[in-house]
Amino acid sequence: MTFDSIFQIAFFWFFAILGIAGGIGLITQKNPVMAALSLILNFFSIAGLYLSLQAEFLAVIQILVYAGAIMVLFLFVIMLLNMQDEQNQQFDVMKGLAFLLGLGFFGELLFVFNSFMGKSVSGAFPLGKVEPIGMQMMTNYLFPFEMISVVLLAALIGAIIIAKKHSYK
Amino acid sequence: MEPNAFMYLTVAAVMFAIGVVGVLTRRNGIVVFMCVELMLNAVNLSLITFSKMHSVAAAAGGAAANVNPAAGSMMVFFVMCVAAAEAVVGLAIVISIFRNKLHIDINDVNIFKW
Amino acid sequence: MSNTVLSLIVLLPLAGAALIGLTGFLNERFRHQEKLIGLIATSAVAIPFFIILAAFLQFTSGHGEHHDAIRFSIIPWIETAGIKINFSYHLDQLSLLMGMIVTGIGSLIHIYSIAYMHHDKGFYKFFLYLNLFIFAMLNLILGDNMAVLFLGWEGVGVCSYLLIGFWYEDMEKAKAAQKAFVANRIGDFAMIGAMFMIFGQVHSLNFADINASAGSLGDNAFWITLLLFIAATGKSAQIPLYVWLPDAMAGPTPVSALIHAATMVTSGIYLIARMHPVFNVPAAEPVLIVIAVVAAATAILAALIAIAQNDIKKVLAYSTVSQLGFMFMALGAGAYTTAIFHVMTHAFFKACLFLGSGSVIHAMHHYFDETHEHKDPQDIRFMGGLKKYMPATGMTFWISTLAIAGIPGLSGFFSKDEILANTFFSGFDHGSIYFIVWLVGTITACLTAFYMTRLTYLTFFGEARYKTDKHHPHESSPLMTIPLWILGILAVVGGYLGLPAGVFGHNAHILNHTWFHGLINNRDLEHTMHEHIALEYGLLVLAIAIAVGVVYFAYNFYAKNGLEGDEKVKKVFGSMYKWMENKFYVDEFYEKTILKPFVWAGDNIVVWFDKNIIDGVINGSASATAAVGDVIRRMQTGYVAHYALIISIGVVIIIGYLILG
Numbered sequence: 001m002t003f004d005s006i007f008q009i010a011f012f013w014f015f016a017i018l019g020i021a022g023g024i025g026l027i028t029q030k031n032p033v034m035a036a037l038s039l040i041l042n043f044f045s046i047a048g049l050y051l052s053l054q055a056e057f058l059a060v061i062q063i064l065v066y067a068g069a070i071m072v073l074f075l076f077v078i079m080l081l082n083m084q085d086e087q088n089q090q091f092d093v094m095k096g097l098a099f100l101l102g103l104g105f106f107g108e109l110l111f112v113f114n115s116f117m118g119k120s121v122s123g124a125f126p127l128g129k130v131e132p133i134g135m136q137m138m139t140n141y142l143f144p145f146e147m148i149s150v151v152l153l154a155a156l157i158g159a160i161i162i163a164k165k166h167s168y169k
Numbered sequence: 170m171e172p173n174a175f176m177y178l179t180v181a182a183v184m185f186a187i188g189v190v191g192v193l194t195r196r197n198g199i200v201v202f203m204c205v206e207l208m209l210n211a212v213n214l215s216l217i218t219f220s221k222m223h224s225v226a227a228a229a230g231g232a233a234a235n236v237n238p239a240a241g242s243m244m245v246f247f248v249m250c251v252a253a254a255e256a257v258v259g260l261a262i263v264i265s266i267f268r269n270k271l272h273i274d275i276n277d278v279n280i281f282k283w
Numbered sequence: 284m285s286n287t288v289l290s291l292i293v294l295l296p297l298a299g300a301a302l303i304g305l306t307g308f309l310n311e312r313f314r315h316q317e318k319l320i321g322l323i324a325t326s327a328v329a330i331p332f333f334i335i336l337a338a339f340l341q342f343t344s345g346h347g348e349h350h351d352a353i354r355f356s357i358i359p360w361i362e363t364a365g366i367k368i369n370f371s372y373h374l375d376q377l378s379l380l381m382g383m384i385v386t387g388i389g390s391l392i393h394i395y396s397i398a399y400m401h402h403d404k405g406f407y408k409f410f411l412y413l414n415l416f417i418f419a420m421l422n423l424i425l426g427d428n429m430a431v432l433f434l435g436w437e438g439v440g441v442c443s444y445l446l447i448g449f450w451y452e453d454m455e456k457a458k459a460a461q462k463a464f465v466a467n468r469i470g471d472f473a474m475i476g477a478m479f480m481i482f483g484q485v486h487s488l489n490f491a492d493i494n495a496s497a498g499s500l501g502d503n504a505f506w507i508t509l510l511l512f513i514a515a516t517g518k519s520a521q522i523p524l525y526v527w528l529p530d531a532m533a534g535p536t537p538v539s540a541l542i543h544a545a546t547m548v549t550s551g552i553y554l555i556a557r558m559h560p561v562f563n564v565p566a567a568e569p570v571l572i573v574i575a576v577v578a579a580a581t582a583i584l585a586a587l588i589a590i591a592q593n594d595i596k597k598v599l600a601y602s603t604v605s606q607l608g609f610m611f612m613a614l615g616a617g618a619y620t621t622a623i624f625h626v627m628t629h630a631f632f633k634a635c636l637f638l639g640s641g642s643v644i645h646a647m648h649h650y651f652d653e654t655h656e657h658k659d660p661q662d663i664r665f666m667g668g669l670k671k672y673m674p675a676t677g678m679t680f681w682i683s684t685l686a687i688a689g690i691p692g693l694s695g696f697f698s699k700d701e702i703l704a705n706t707f708f709s710g711f712d713h714g715s716i717y718f719i720v721w722l723v724g725t726i727t728a729c730l731t732a733f734y735m736t737r738l739t740y741l742t743f744f745g746e747a748r749y750k751t752d753k754h755h756p757h758e759s760s761p762l763m764t765i766p767l768w769i770l771g772i773l774a775v776v777g778g779y780l781g782l783p784a785g786v787f788g789h790n791a792h793i794l795n796h797t798w799f800h801g802l803i804n805n806r807d808l809e810h811t812m813h814e815h816i817a818l819e820y821g822l823l824v825l826a827i828a829i830a831v832g833v834v835y836f837a838y839n840f841y842a843k844n845g846l847e848g849d850e851k852v853k854k855v856f857g858s859m860y861k862w863m864e865n866k867f868y869v870d871e872f873y874e875k876t877i878l879k880p881f882v883w884a885g886d887n888i889v890v891w892f893d894k895n896i897i898d899g900v901i902n903g904s905a906s907a908t909a910a911v912g913d914v915i916r917r918m919q920t921g922y923v924a925h926y927a928l929i930i931s932i933g934v935v936i937i938i939g940y941l942i943l944g
Binding site (some may be wrong): 008012016022023024027032036039042043049050052053065066069073077083095098102103105106113114117118122123124125128132137141151152158159160162163165 | 176178180183184186188196225246249250252253255256260261262268
């Protein structure tokens with residue numbers, strides 16, 4: 001076993017465990033700030049997994065957009081609203097059902113993914129680089145790319161309208 | 170053992186299931202949102218995995234003719250953009266709910282009750 | 284001729300109606316421009332007449348050779364996978380002849396109406412309806428398929444309704460219009476049934492297709508022809524649906540002349556003649572007998588009633604019913620061309636009679652206005668001696684009376700004799716019931732000669748039964764008398780198109796042997812006629828004897844007795860006269876047996892049904908919806924988590940189904 005492959009295995013397991021831990025932290029932390037920080041941990045781990053798949057561009061975007069922009073926005077809102085910890089965390093029917101459903105999803109996904117057992121993902125990945133992604137986006141995916149700009153603009157205006165302070169005269 | 174597609178996908182499935190449980194159990198609106206983001210990221214991870222998998226298979230000459238390896242990566246990019254837009258609007262809604270109720274406990278927000 | 288010119292035949296009357304109707308509706312001043320309205324309306328009918336005439340001349344130019352129908356289509360109407368119907372028309376020998384009658388007599392009556400409807404406040408509406416009627420009638424006649432024919436069939440029904448109830452402020456007249464409409468609807472229902480059956484069998488409504496596949500209809504032909512005949516009884520006033528026609532005299536007299544004598548009421552005969560191949564199949568033979576029997580019964584019933592009527596228009600109305608009976612007798616004998624021949628001659632003399640009666644009514648109306656008498660201007664008991672004051676009207680009326688009575692040399696003689704001969708000779712091969720039909724027809728011919736002579740004598744001859752010292756009735760204006768003269772001349776010469784073949788030779792009957800040759804195939808009687816050639820001469824002599832004898836007798840009878848003559852007639856008929864006077868109580872019978880139960884059912888059963896069943900179903904469905912909603916809306920807890928839970932459960936189940944199923 002070469003050093004490369006050992007490194008790859010270690011890299012994968014490290015980020016996989018870290019990501020899942022971040023996810024579990026997200027749903028168990030009572031304090032919203034702590035939950036948000038757990039999610040950031042999860043996002044970084046996912047970026048790491050992207051790197052291990054040689055999708056460098058998306059890894060960078062993941063950190064810039066998700067961990068950088070979106071989560072900062074979340075934290076900003078949490079701090080702004082000055083929320084308390086969640087109370088009343090005892091076990092109830094809803095939680096039991098939720099857990100069962102989570103297991104159900106997991107089971108079904110595993111059942112489907114089972115057919116990809118042993119499919120290799122190691123090798124060169126040309127689409128990880130910026131240039132081929134840019135080429136694709138400006139040629140084959142030009143229309144969705146333009147549409148996304150409209151979506152973002154609409155979200156921008158919508159957010160301002162919704163969050164604006166209304167003066168009820 | 171080198172990590173294969175199934176392992177990445179399993180990680181994605183675990184994260185997705187965690188997200189589902191979080192959405193259903195947490196009462197804080199913002200945390201529910203974050204759980205949705207987690208589910209989106211789990212899906213993104215699986216998409217990248219598929220993209221890579223098909224790309225590798227295409228390089229080895231064994232890919233199905235109708236599979237476009239670029240589609241997964243592009244999809245992830247657009248999912249991120251939509252997620253960003255969604256987060257912005259969602260947080261704006263959270264703010265306006267908070268302004269009216271002084272909390273964002275979704276179990277106390279039931280104005281659409283019969 | 285190009286299709287554009289030909290489509291003007293149909294489109295011009297419609298355009299005329301639209302122009303007069305819309306302008307009159309919008310512009311108050313236009314309504315009083317009687318000359319302008321009359322000109323527009325008349326030319327909208329006269330121009331199509333000349334186009335049809337030109338087409339007719341084109342048709343006749345080739346000697347004796349068989350022409351294909353001229354077909355033209357205006358716009359598509361219904362186009363789906365299984366059915367394709369256009370507004371398409373065809374001009375063949377039959378539709379050309381009918382078209383000339385309709386537009387020709389229509390033009391004359393338009394001209395006549397300009398004078399007759401002078402100063403009526405609904406002047407523009409009258410001409411609007413008349414033009415609309417011509418449009419509908421042309422659709423009926425020229426239509427290339429049953430759908431267009433049906434459009435015209437309904438259209439003339441509507442126009443007839445509108446024109447009978449033209450003076451709708453009078454409740455009696457409005458009711459008469461309703462009666463006509465309802466009686467027609469019954470026939471229309473049968474028509475629709477026939478159309479459905481035909482389409483089910485032939486998968487087409489084109490006359491060409493229907494007639495071509497008549498042989499393959501089998502036993503269905505019986506029901507199709509029966510339904511077609513029921514449809515015809517509605518429009519053409521046969522038993523049991525004839526009751527509307529006498530009441531239809533409530534309309535203005537030109538309408539009676541145009542619609543209820545010359546054109547619309549003959550559309551049933553046209554329909555059967557148009558579809559005669561279906562009637563010629565063996566399965567339809569019983570229907571022909573039914574037609575002949577019903578027609579004979581109608582003819583004699585109406586003739587008996589006509590004897591006892593005093594209203595000049597009522598007599599003519601029952602005479603029309605009776606003459607329509609003669610036409611159906613011809614159809615029943617399978618002599619379709621003969622029926623059309625009688626349609627034509629009848630259109631001439633009956634239109635002339637009606638217009639003449641209109642002229643008389645017009646004059647009497649003015650006379651009673653001047654003398655401030657309140658008498659019915661239509662009652663012949665107040666007339667008499669009018670020939671002196673109204674020579675043109677009297678002369679044409681007398682000619683037409685002689686024509687309808689069957690005096691030799693005039694048109695009615697030829698067509699009526701041909702009908703009776705055909706009926707008689709059908710008795711040899713097609714069942715002896717035709718002999719009875721013939722006998723009834725002959726008796727009816729006697730009665731016809733009698734009551735028509737009575738009507739003319741009491742109106743125009745003898746002593747005047749009104750004061751003539753200061754005022755007297757005046758002859759109508761030339762606008763009215765010129766159409767009378769034209770129709771009178773046609774009533775004389777119209778019969779020479781159909782000279783009896785047995786007597787004058789094969790080619791003398793222009794209508795049968797040249798014009799309709801190859802288009803309409805009568806049931807073959809020539810062989811029988813040749814066998815019994817002596818009988819044909821006998822029938823001819825008998826017809827002449829009856830007509831001349833009865834007219835001579837009736838003339839002298841009323842000349843001697845005057846109005847008292849009716850009393851003597853009363854004695855002859857005994858107790859039956861009361862029945863004749865009261866129209867055999869058919870109206871009362873219908874009222875009691877059909878109308879009353881319907882009204883009772885409407886008042887009781889239908890109201891109960893509406894209140895309880897229909898309202899119950901509607902209210903019940905409403906409250907059931909409310910109750911169900913009351914239960915189901917509990918699902919809407921308003922909690923996002925609940926919704927998310929339900930969505931997740933659904934997704935798990937669906938994915939599970941997809942991967943396992």
